[in-house]
Amino acid sequence: LCGLVLKIWRFLYNAWNLGVAEPKKVIHGVKVGLSLLLVSFFYYMRPLYEGVGGNAMWAVMTVVVVFESTVGATLCKCINRATGTFLAGSLALGVQWIANKSGETFEPIIIGISVFLLASATTFSRFIPSVKTRFDYGAVIFILTFSLVTVSGYRVDRLFELAYQRLSTVAIGTSLCIFITMVFCPIWAGSGLHDLIVCNLEKLADSLDGCVGECFKDDKAKLGNEEGPSKRMQGYKCVLNSKATEEVMANFARWEPGHGRFNFRHPWKQYLKIGASMRNCAYCIEALNSCINSEIQAPDCLKKHLSDVCMLLSTNFSEVLKELVIIMNTLTKSSKIELLIGEMNFAVQKLQDSLNSVPNSFIGPTVSTIQAPNEANRETIPKTAIPSLMDVFPMASLVYLLIQIAARIEGIADA
Amino acid sequence: LCGLVLKIWRFLYNAWNLGVAEPKKVIHGVKVGLSLLLVSFFYYMRPLYEGVGGNAMWAVMTVVVVFESTVGATLCKCINRATGTFLAGSLALGVQWIANKSGETFEPIIIGISVFLLASATTFSRFIPSVKTRFDYGAVIFILTFSLVTVSGYRVDRLFELAYQRLSTVAIGTSLCIFITMVFCPIWAGSGLHDLIVCNLEKLADSLDGCVGECFKDDKAKLGNEEGPSKRMQGYKCVLNSKATEEVMANFARWEPGHGRFNFRHPWKQYLKIGASMRNCAYCIEALNSCINSEIQAPDCLKKHLSDVCMLLSTNFSEVLKELVIIMNTLTKSSKIELLIGEMNFAVQKLQDSLNSVPNSFIGPTVSTIQAPNEANRETIPKTAIPSLMDVFPMASLVYLLIQIAARIEGIADA
Numbered sequence: 079l080c081g082l083v084l085k086i087w088r089f090l091y092n093a094w095n096l097g098v099a100e101p102k103k104v105i106h107g108v109k110v111g112l113s114l115l116l117v118s119f120f121y122y123m124r125p126l127y128e129g130v131g132g133n134a135m136w137a138v139m140t141v142v143v144v145f146e147s148t149v150g151a152t153l154c155k156c157i158n159r160a161t162g163t164f165l166a167g168s169l170a171l172g173v174q175w176i177a178n179k180s181g182e183t184f185e186p187i188i189i190g191i192s193v194f195l196l197a198s199a200t201t202f203s204r205f206i207p208s209v210k211t212r213f214d215y216g217a218v219i220f221i222l223t224f225s226l227v228t229v230s231g232y233r234v235d236r237l238f239e240l241a242y243q244r245l246s247t248v249a250i251g252t253s254l255c256i257f258i259t260m261v262f263c264p265i266w267a268g269s270g271l272h273d274l275i276v277c278n279l280e281k282l283a284d285s286l287d288g289c290v291g292e293c294f295k296d297d298k299a300k301l302g303n304e305e306g307p308s309k310r311m312q313g314y315k316c317v318l319n320s321k322a323t324e325e326v327m328a329n330f331a332r333w334e335p336g337h338g339r340f341n342f343r344h345p346w347k348q349y350l351k352i353g354a355s356m357r358n359c360a361y362c363i364e365a366l367n368s369c370i371n372s373e374i375q376a377p378d379c380l381k382k383h384l385s386d387v388c389m390l391l392s393t394n395f396s397e398v399l400k401e402l403v404i405i406m407n408t409l410t411k412s413s414k415i416e417l418l419i420g421e422m423n424f425a426v427q428k429l430q431d432s433l434n435s436v437p438n439s440f441i442g443p444t445v446s447t448i449q450a451p452n453e454a455n456r457e458t459i460p461k462t463a464i465p466s467l468m469d470v471f472p473m474a475s476l477v478y479l480l481i482q483i484a485a486r487i488e489g490i491a492d493a
Numbered sequence: 494l495c496g497l498v499l500k501i502w503r504f505l506y507n508a509w510n511l512g513v514a515e516p517k518k519v520i521h522g523v524k525v526g527l528s529l530l531l532v533s534f535f536y537y538m539r540p541l542y543e544g545v546g547g548n549a550m551w552a553v554m555t556v557v558v559v560f561e562s563t564v565g566a567t568l569c570k571c572i573n574r575a576t577g578t579f580l581a582g583s584l585a586l587g588v589q590w591i592a593n594k595s596g597e598t599f600e601p602i603i604i605g606i607s608v609f610l611l612a613s614a615t616t617f618s619r620f621i622p623s624v625k626t627r628f629d630y631g632a633v634i635f636i637l638t639f640s641l642v643t644v645s646g647y648r649v650d651r652l653f654e655l656a657y658q659r660l661s662t663v664a665i666g667t668s669l670c671i672f673i674t675m676v677f678c679p680i681w682a683g684s685g686l687h688d689l690i691v692c693n694l695e696k697l698a699d700s701l702d703g704c705v706g707e708c709f710k711d712d713k714a715k716l717g718n719e720e721g722p723s724k725r726m727q728g729y730k731c732v733l734n735s736k737a738t739e740e741v742m743a744n745f746a747r748w749e750p751g752h753g754r755f756n757f758r759h760p761w762k763q764y765l766k767i768g769a770s771m772r773n774c775a776y777c778i779e780a781l782n783s784c785i786n787s788e789i790q791a792p793d794c795l796k797k798h799l800s801d802v803c804m805l806l807s808t809n810f811s812e813v814l815k816e817l818v819i820i821m822n823t824l825t826k827s828s829k830i831e832l833l834i835g836e837m838n839f840a841v842q843k844l845q846d847s848l849n850s851v852p853n854s855f856i857g858p859t860v861s862t863i864q865a866p867n868e869a870n871r872e873t874i875p876k877t878a879i880p881s882l883m884d885v886f887p888m889a890s891l892v893y894l895l896i897q898i899a900a901r902i903e904g905i906a907d908a
Contacts, residue, residue: 093621100620107617111609114636118608118644122601135641142612142637147620186537193533194526197557202522205515205562206508221529222557226550229533322737 105263106147113258117141117251136244140251145259150267150330152259155215156252157333162219163248167241169196170227177228189228197221211329268331268346271324275349278317278356279403283396317360324353520678521562528673532556532666551659555666560674565682565745567674570630571667572748577634578663582656584611585642592643604643612636626744683746683761686739690764693732693771694818702808732775739768 097104117137144155177188203209204217227241328346512519532552559570592603618624619632642656743761 089621089623092623093618096621097617103620104617106620107613107615110616110636111611111613114612114640115605115609118605118640122605135645138640138644139637142633142640145616190530190533190537194530196526197529198522198526200522201525201560202512202519203508205518205521206504206511208504208507218557221525222554225529225533225553225557229553230550319736321734 102263102265103147106265109258109262110141110145112262113141113145113254114138116254116258136247137251137254140248141255144252144255147265148267148270148327148330149259149264150327150332150334152255154212154330154333156256158213158216159219159248160252162216163223163245166220166223167227167245170224171238171241173228193225193228196224266331266334267327268334271327271331271346271349274320274324274327275352275356276403278320278353280400282317282356282360283400283403287393287396315360317356320353321357324350517678517680518562521680524673524677525556525560527677528556528560528669529553531673532669551662552666552669555663556670559667559670562680563682563685563742563745564674564679565742565747565749567670569627569745569748571671573628573631574634574663575667577631578638578660581635581638582642582660585639586653586656588643608640608643611639681746681749682742683749686742686746686761686764689735689739689742690767690771691818693735693768695815697732697771697775698815698818730775732771735768736772739765 140159144152144159146152146155173189173192177185177192180188200217200221204214209217223244227244230240328350331346555574559567559574561567561570588604588607592600592607595603615632615636619629624632638659642659645655743765746761
């Protein structure tokens with residue numbers, strides 16, 4: 079029993095923390111409660127109740143099922159629900175009319191077959207990708223309304239009234255949802271997507287910085303503050319795993335009207351492209367990271383030789399990324415970014431040059447030792463070369479990726 | 494108009510292809526149609542109809558909303574729906590009783606406040622991760638039933654009967670769904686997850702093979718068949734993007750009873766771990782791939798020097814992976830895998846040895862050229878070193894990852 083109490087207490091504690099961390103979620107909960115309260119007025123007020131009758135429960139149901147945390151998701155579900163109900167209702171009335179005309183024995187057979195066929199076909203269509211992303215919920219509602227109207231048509235006489243009432247209560251529910259979700263503290267999927275991408279860009283810059291810093295850090299500093307930077311370095315893992323979230327959000331963002339700084343036809347698909355490029359960068363950082371954590375370490379002399387150039391390059395990288403963050407936030411094209419990319423490319427060139435000069439400074443001394451070959455030295459050379467060259471390669475690919483991103487962002491800035 | 498017809502035709506064509514490629518999805522559609530047909534018998538047959546009355550529509554609704562393509566998802570939704578309905582129904586009856594006792598003026602106020610508070614709290618609780626993964630749907634149903642019962646309690650007199658009928662029709666709907674989904678061609682989330690992981694393992698082996706082969710292929714062969722291997726090489730991209738699918742499936746698989754070769758408490762979480770390790774491998778392949786596609790190519794002499802060892806290593810890799818596939822399929826521990834891992838480690842060792850011998854054979858000639866330094870040669874050395882070393886590094890990390898995977902798989906094989 080004590081364990082159970084402890085468990086519940088911990089659950090509540092977690093919930094409280096979540097609420098404090100993200101007040102948006104609490105607000106969403108309050109909004110749902112508010113709209114349910116409003117909808118239940120249909121029951122409390124006699125004139126309203128007499129207008130729609132016992133079917134007022136459809137309005138309650140619509141509110142509960144349709145209300146989602148972002149405006150885009152709610153709009154998407156509302157439109158789906160309304161369209162699905164309307165289409166299925168009219169189709170069901172047609173089928174019912176035909177069934178009625180064909181006599182009492184055929185009526186259940188015709189209705190049964192039509193329900194079976196339409197339900198199977200619609201359920202199958204939910205697997206088609208283009209339907210799935212946009213009209214998944216609409217298909218469910220279509221099946222639901224169609225089977226309810228046709229099947230109850232067998233027993234209920236005033237079928238037309240039933241369909242009409244269902245449609246009108248759904249309309250009341252959806253319009254209330256849209257009103258509440260857009261007027262009181264709206265949570266936009268589009269803004270959420272934008273913030274996510276910007277935040278991921280920042281994390282990427284941080285972890286790239288941290289990684290390269292880690293690579294060329296002195297051993298003294300390594301023993302010191304381990305916690306802080308390693309947390310920052312893990313930022314890229316969020317980037318790796320954010321694909322599904324981004325896609326869902328972009329899908330909902332398309333349904334949203336213009337809000338804040340975003341127009342109606344804001345190019346949300348571009349955000350997915352940026353996300354993909356960022357994930358490519360994150361793969362590179364992952365590779366870089368695994369080579370930092372590997373056992374073989376570059377000797378200090380080589381590190382020193384390359385550290386200046388690499389640090390310069392990494393500074394350039396994060397400058398470019400941070401400039402991209404600024405561009406994203408202001409949604410304008412910046413001339414500074416081209417300057418920074420130019421600088422970055424120059425730094426890459428410099429790194430390549432200094433790599434080319436490495437063999438001279440290292441093979442120079444090696445020449446003497448090879449003439450007196452000893453085992454220890456033979457092993458030093460490949461090990462020396464490995465980490466530094468490994469650093470270069472992901473970076474070189476990073477540069478290309480960054481340039482790609484930059485080009486894409488410019489496309490957005492135009493839009 | 495012609496464009497519209499063309500669009501519709503293309504849509505139907507796509508749908509047909511999908512149906513042919515994955516007959517499971519068609520079967521699922523037919524199953525939904527079948528259960529709707531069965532449920533609508535409640536309307537057609539007079540004795541059944543009189544048992545539940547107009548509330549039979551709740552059974553229809555339950556079937557439409559609850560029926561999912563996998564057994565696990567359907568079970569999860571059924572249990573959620575039944576529990577949510579029961580809890581909310583009893584709670585609503587209690588609130589209704591209190592409200593009834595407190596007089597006519599207070600009744601709507603008490604009901605309104607309770608609906609508002611419970612709806613807000615439950616909606617907020619849907620954001621808590623532990624609730625979200627398991628009881629998301631149950632929470633929706635809880636709000637729905639609670640508000641329906643309390644709010645309509647204000648108008649309907651025989652409230653207890655309403656709650657009872659709702660519960661019994663939900664029970665009819667869910668039991669029918671569970672029956673149909675498990676008896677006719679069941680589609681298990683667990684088997685799906687298993688197949689996905691095995692298929693991803695195979696893809697990983699293929700693309701690793703293809704990658705290394707590409708790396709050390711002769712230029713002649715390169716010009717020839719470009720299509721085949723590049724398609725196989727792209728297999729690892731599926732592995733990269735399968736995280737969300739795996740998580741959803743593992744979540745549903747936990748709800749499923751034992752089926753086929755899997756017991757009830759099959760360690761589905763282990764599959765997620767294997768998936769994560771595979772994604773790590775795929776990151777390495779991504780890095781390897783980007784270095785194959787880079788502009789700087791190793792000179793042929795170095796390639797020849799390393800190609801034998803690397804090919805051997807890659808063969809070992811794919812042997813290990815394919816052995817893992819066999820292990821996964823038979824769900825037994827194999828002694829062969831340890832042998833193969835030992836072989837693989839031996840090959841890694843060999844590769845390291847042959848890398849250590851590279852400087853000898855290459856710096857040997859360089860020694861003479863450095864004494865007469867010319868620009869061309871200086872540039873050759875780092876370029877020579879880069880690709881081969883790059884190949885080694887991801888592989889070395891791959892080996893560690895593979896060993897990790899192997900250890901984990903053994904854990905599963907035990908279970």
